Structures are given as C-alpha cells and as structure tokens.
Amino acid sequence: MNWHALDLGILAPALVAGLLVLATHVPLGAQVLDRGIVFIDLAIAQIAGLGVIAADAFGLPHGGVAVQLAAVSSALAGAWLLTWTERRNPQQQEALIGVMFILAACAGILLLASNPHGGEHLKDLLVGQILWVDGTQLLGLGAISAVLVLAMWLGWVQRLGRFGFYGVFAIAVTASVQLVGVYLVFSSLIIPALATIGLPRSARRNALAYGIGALGYALGLALSALLDLPSGAVIVWTLAACALAARLALPGLQPQAGGQP
Numbered sequence: 001m002n003w004h005a006l007d008l009g010i011l012a013p014a015l016v017a018g019l020l021v022l023a024t025h026v027p028l029g030a031q032v033l034d035r036g037i038v039f040i041d042l043a044i045a046q047i048a049g050l051g052v053i054a055a056d057a058f059g060l061p062h063g064g065v066a067v068q069l070a071a072v073s074s075a076l077a078g079a080w081l082l083t084w085t086e087r088r089n090p091q092q093q094e095a096l097i098g099v100m101f102i103l104a105a106c107a108g109i110l111l112l113a114s115n116p117h118g119g120e121h122l123k124d125l126l127v128g129q130i131l132w133v134d135g136t137q138l139l140g141l142g143a144i145s146a147v148l149v150l151a152m153w154l155g156w157v158q159r160l161g162r163f164g165f166y167g168v169f170a171i172a173v174t175a176s177v178q179l180v181g182v183y184l185v186f187s188s189l190i191i192p193a194l195a196t197i198g199l200p201r202s203a204r205r206n207a208l209a210y211g212i213g214a215l216g217y218a219l220g221l222a223l224s225a226l227l228d229l230p231s232g233a234v235i236v237w238t239l240a241a242c243a244l245a246a247r248l249a250l251p252g253l254q255p256q257a258g259g260q261p
Contacts, residue, residue: 010131011221014231017133017179018217021188023145024172026209027152029193030201031165037094040082040166041173041189043101045182047078048174050104050111057111068174075174078104079166127232128181130221137179144175180232187236188213195243208246216242 025041032040051074055067078100085096148168177185192209199205219242220235227234 006222006225011225013133013135013138014130014221015217016138017130017141018184018188018221018235019214020138020141020145021176021180021185022192022210022213022217024148024152024168025176025185025188026192026206026213027149028169028172029189029209030196030205032189033193033197034201035165037097038190039094039097039101040169041186042182043082043097043104044075044078044170044173045177045185046101046104046108048072048075048170048177049182050074050108052178053108053111057115071174071178072171075170076167079170080163083163083166126182127230128177128179128184130180130184130235131231133179141175141179144171148172183236184232187239191216191239191243195246212242212246213239216240 032038048071051070051072052067054074055070060066060070081100082093082097086093089096148171151168173185176188180188192213195212196205196209199208216239217235220238221231223229223238224231224234
C-alpha cells in the first residue's frame, strides 16, 4: 500500500463530487424503487451521454456550454418520451426503459466508430473521471443539486406530475454522469436506497441512505488511492459492501405500519 497516495488535494474534491451526487440520487433512488423502474438511470444517463458524444462528433468544444446543452436536451427528450410511454403503456415501462438504454448505447458506439479516441471516450462515459473534477465542475454540480433538492423538498416536482419526476431525474443524471460516469450514477441511485428499503420513506431513511453512500465513497476513494486501482470501480464495490454491512448490522429493517416497503 502506498500511504503517500492519500493526497487530500485530489481525494477531497472527488469526495465532494460524490456527496453532491448523493444529495439528489438518494431521494430519487427511493422513488425509483417504489415505481419499480430500476434501470431508468442507466437509460437516462446513456441518453445524456449520447448527447455528449453527438456534440463531440459535430466538433463542438469538449466540456463547453454547447455540449452541456446537448446533454441536457437529450436527457429531457428521453424524459419526455418516458413520460409518454408510462401514460400509454405503464405495464411495459421497465421493458421500454431497457430498450431505450440499449438503443442509446448502440447509437453512441456507432458515432464513436470512426473516432480514433472512441474507446477512451466510451470508458470515460462509463467509469467517469471523478479524481479529476475541478472547482468549476463542483460549483456547477452544487448549484444544480441545490436547486433540485429544494424543488423536491418544496413539492414542486410533484406538481408537475409524471414529467416532474422524469424531468428532475434527467437533469440530476446529466449533471452527474459526466463527472462520475454511468456506473457510479447507477450505484449511487440504487445501492443506498436498496440498503434502506425496509424503512418508510422519510428523512430518517434518506439520512441513513446518505450515510451509507458517503461512507462508500470515502472508503472507495481511499482504497483506490492506496491500491492504485480505478476509483469508479472500487467505489461501486465499497458502496455495495457498506450497504450489505448496514443490512447485517440493522436486521430490524422491515416495513413499518403505514410506511412504504
């Protein structure tokens, strides 16, 4: 182990990025499990990534405003389509989400086929570059996360009906996927929520889920530095380990009367 690799100058911004991602993904994760549409984040993240790939294919400056607009527009278009499909055929929604994911993934591969750096771009989309986030990215993610958390807390999202949920989801995923990648977006959304599924949806459940997620990110970043392993992949495993440990330590996590399972 290389203890000198525990450089707070690199690990601290990465941890802040993870905590900001969890701020929106923890409450959204509980809703995803309640709705039974587990793979929505993979689909929306892949669609947002497709917008980034398409913008790059058209020669737009990497990381510029135009690329961000392309990603958000793509994700919101996907959110609108999912709103429409849920209204028309709710029984098949999970299957349709899976179809959207695979279509977006294959479209991205096709757009990258002639790009000599296509493999690198695809890897960045999947596993992210959490160790290399900068202050500007953190400020942007922090501002978006604050607005989305406030909107959910004040009930503005519910007033917009089906599209409110999908729209907020699209913006949250778009803001995070370019920093932490598709794998960590999915893990941040599902694993903490799944670990606390025995509790009714409440501030206590969100706090416990957030704690599990924060510990998973902190341990994952530390281990990846000490062992010189890819951070994204290690964090996914530490999130799962922390979730399992929480379930074993709190065997009484069972549905309560009047609560959501």
